[in-house]
Amino acid sequence: xxxxxxxxxxxxxxxxxxxxxxxxxxxxxxxxxxxxxxxxxxxxxxxxxxxxxxxxxxxxxxxxxxxxxxxxxxxxxxxxxxxxxxxxxx
Numbered sequence: 001x002x003x004x005x006x007x008x009x010x011x012x013x014x015x016x017x018x019x020x021x022x023x024x025x026x027x028x029x030x031x032x033x034x035x036x037x038x039x040x041x042x043x044x045x046x047x048x049x050x051x052x053x054x055x056x057x058x059x060x061x062x063x064x065x066x067x068x069x070x071x072x073x074x075x076x077x078x079x080x081x082x083x084x085x086x087x088x089x090x
Contacts, residue, residue: 008081012088019043026077034069050082057083
């Protein structure tokens with residue numbers, strides 16, 4: 001990948017552990033608040049949702065927009081981040 005944001009680089013640099021959901025690239029402070037309110041307080045919980053959707057980025061993006069109030073940009077960046085993490089660690 002030619003260009004990585006610092007947030008994406010940091011997220012991909014190590015196992016997911018107990019990172020907060022806001023550590024995922026593309027998750028703004030406002031979206032993180034919405035996600036926490038819906039029970040997605042940790043990055044691994046949101047990763048689980050992504051995996052339940054069989055790593056289908058389009059399906060995940062639609063879900064996070066419709067159910068959690070993400071913008072299209074946030075949806076694309078967060079799904080890309082989770083997909084890249086899976087490539088590195090699974």
